[in-house]
Amino acid sequence: MSETHDPAGHNAFDDLARDAVYQAIFGRRDVRSQFSTAPLDDAVLARLLNAAHHAPSVGYMQPWNFIIIRDMARRQAMRELFLAARQQELPQIETERRALYAKLKLEGICESAVNICVTCDRNRSRNSPLGRWHNPQMDLYSTVCAVQNFWLAARAEGIGVGWVSIVDTPALQRLLGMPDHVVPIAYLCVGPVHGFANKPDLERVGWGTRLSLADLIMSDCFGGEGEAELKQIAKTLSG
Template identity: 55%
Template sequence: MPKDTTARKLAPQPARQFDAGERQALYDIINARRDVRNEFRPDPIDPAALRRILEAAHAAPSVGFMQPWDFLLIRDPDRRARIHEAFQSANAEAAEMFEPERKAKYSALKLEGILTAPLNICVTCDRTRGGKVVLGRTHNRDMDLYSTVCAVQNLWLAARAEGVGIGWVSIFRPEDLRSLLGIPDHVEIVAYLCAGYIDELFVQPELQARGWRERLPIDSLIHEEEWPGA
């Protein structure tokens, strides 16, 4: 490779500037993102669109550029039926953790689309990727997990831009999913996602629309210099 080409690759280049329309499109996608449970269409996701979505996830930042994520695509109806059974078992346990009034509201919520979505995606974190010592992870071992969550967010936003809804199912016993999907011990399950095209979405997050919880005002969460009252 010529020296001038190598030098260009190693040197910063002028940063692309985005116009007002491009910036607004990003904010629109962020604000239009929803956790989808019951609005999936049954038709499969276009392979080219799915590839773009996964490439967006793979473009996420990662500490030490370790890229610890993997994306396990699950389409088989029998496997998803077993995963759904594992969800139902854990969900019954979760319902018992709430006070009676809250329990009734919880039980009325639709919390997954495992069987209705045409595609399930398990996003994992390989905690051995990059070796024993990873740049930027030397003092906080969980940075690989945080990096994988960034990949999930990229996936979610790219999917919304493609007209694909995503629902994050978190009510599982990790050991159940690990067994059902053959995931080795050194790999952490970070997210189990349901994915499919959608025609309708809630204007607000569904839990807000159904009165489960209100969005906190942003001004109450912004602090200067140190923790309030420190």
């Protein structure tokens, strides 16, 4: 009997490598309060940055830069920006959730080993319209892919990452001396941690729950019904 061949799995990782990828995805956390006082080795940091640098980018534009922030005075100034932005955000939170919001730990700017600002240089590929002619924001999306690569690689290395999104963008640009054509995409707190939580913090404290994947799958058009078998498998995966 001739050996059967599965084209779909021909280029797949072996089971251990594949499982490790999913482990990094499912075990990734937005770290705020679990940072340890241990330093972050430059060799590890270089590997994480190299993973980020190998992210997909539309038109191979590679629009990212990585600003490494070690100076504590600058980090404290960033924390002041965060606190001011948080006060501005508070009135936008539903009244019944403001008390919970006030208790949330939403950054580890000064506790983490290092801060990194991932930026997008919007001039880097201005002479190359490939993939951007109809969608000029693709350089921004490409940079977000670099952030995700960095985050998953960090989880595989046992390194925590927390994304500080509560900040006024022009103020951050001034703090880090960015020219106008450079946009901050992610301000990250990075470093060794005591451990990773079993659940995302916001789920653990009751801020939200993970949506059902099956409810998000549509068939052929927005709102399209169908894909019953796929949805059933999705429900099984969700437990």
